Amino acid sequence: MKYIIILGDGMADEPLAELGGRTPLEYAEIPNMDRIAREGRCGMLRTVPAGFEPGSDVANLSILGYDPRTSYTGRGPLEAASMGVSLRDGEMAYRCNLVAIRDGVMEDFNAGHISSAEGAELLRDLDARLGSVQVHPGVSYRNLMVVSRARGAVTTPPHDIVGQPVAGYLPRGDDAELLLDCMERAREVFVDHPVNRRREREGKTPATDIWPWSGGKKPSIAPFREKYGLAGGVISAVDLLSGIARLAGMEVIRVPGATGFIDTDYEAKARYAVEALDRLDFVYMHVEAPDEAGHMGSVEEKVRAIERLDEAIGIVLDRPETTVAVLPDHPTPIRIKTHTAEPVPFAVLGKGRDDVSAFSEREAPKGSFGLIEAPELLSLLFSP
Template structure:
């Protein structure tokens, strides 16, 4: 990795003087790097990954636009992509959020009936009572589906549905709910203190035990061990809830909207809000995602839609891995893709994370995140980072107000 340099303005293919934007406010794009915000790191000379990375396009948005900080997680909630992205899209989690599971169920086409609760269901690796890996070595979707098919046959009334990679779904009938913990929050810790508690706890614990039995000598795990990969030793259900109700996006803002994301959480929010879900070949929800394809599909979608929300999971995954190098690389690859969006002249562009995923903690925090808007005037900020955006003219904004600010 090479340190970020102070850059002079470069020659641009698009004239972005403020006078242009006073005439054109037709299309809108949010480019969201999940977990992109961080803390200063000794490995980066006391800089954050955003400060260190070479990100000329994000810097351009900040330099030619306006910046601020966004509070995406209310105090009474745990910091997570579900809460943060609902908030950014203008849906106050205090009145709309029921759990992560039902949001992902909507994306997967799983219709929840009265009395049913959907739980997010990770494939995990637990050894000697410790949460070793919250994603079972980033197990593939094909392998996960094979494991869950056999588990589903062993569970009876409880149903499991394969999703993307380690991210899957469990539905419990006649459910009461349970207090659960996200597995990515307890990596390296004993699971005993974080097992499900409350109404559905007995059901969920039984499902965890059955998964350990089914997976113990499963052909998928035998193959993974032979290949030197981490096995999926069981499931971990968490963040359950009943089907929520979201106001239609079109009615809420008077604009048509689309969602580009590889993860069911974001697609589910879009489905419930009546937004178009735009499927992009090569979008994986991991470090190897096709960043440029997401940008191209977003630009093309603007021919028929007013607004597109482009979600990229990779920086968050790198944060959970604790990999400084991968996080910087993910941010830089996202920045390259942003250039494709900036080539479209009739578009107001916002760039931001949903929450920090600091390398030091390997999980989410609830600190406000930086944002930059190109097409809403200009302030004195010269680069896109946590520290610089805090100097922006927008100040501190509450996330449920963000789209109203963008569309105003």
């Protein structure tokens, strides 16, 4: 038996008036997700333990069987692992967004989805001004900052404060002075940078600032094969997921056309997942697009992302002798454009059957799995 989890990041939502009181999952045409629910079993999954921020880092660690209460130190070190950046003793990695701040307000947490090449050019020139602090280009707006002799800082994810004044959310704590200095230097480098001048001429949002957040030191994560006795792999265009995979000793499966945005190649991810199951026991197929649409506050794009993911799931369902699970990692409600910590629906095909007829936030609680904690999911999936 082979196993696959299909993870639609941020796919869960709230009932929306513009959808006739339905959620995007209820409104979307999702025959393949509905089939998994109808022919399988459903339940609800608590992916964010009490006291933790509802981030994709915490939620995906939980789903992969790693309790954040013992394995989570911050998002930064997970992304550092993905980028091949080894943290030494005393070093701390912060996620470092390229953002647009206008008149003291967080206008855009991703600087108009700046390209990776443009971001790398900006950060190359910034890195030359930072001395002992290093910045590492990632994918699009998602980059990394490494601080030596770090003690930590209280920070806020930029996607949580879009449209709000940033003054009340600036870093505070032991590393705050250093981080604020780096942010000031970035403004000086970016203000008249050729990349930003070009973006403005093209009518695109410039990257005015950096925003460091979720710093941490290297975590201790047990190897996936030792934990479950199975060979696993991860498909994702997001450094965070690749970092978890590397730290857990799982295969990082690269897919051409995977972008980490709503234009990603959904079907290519599904094809690569099916092919990987010829050599692996378990594949975790992560799709970021529904979350990005939620952060955009776009009902249309979120429904479209869910429907395109469902089409790709059809490719996976064609593979015989495969247990298939589908779920979000957390809700990203259109109404607030950020994550929440409520339990999410999940459905599993290949572990029996119950009376649920569709995959949604309202139907899944009727399933026979009930409410379970996310770190228990894989043990349930892999059980005889």
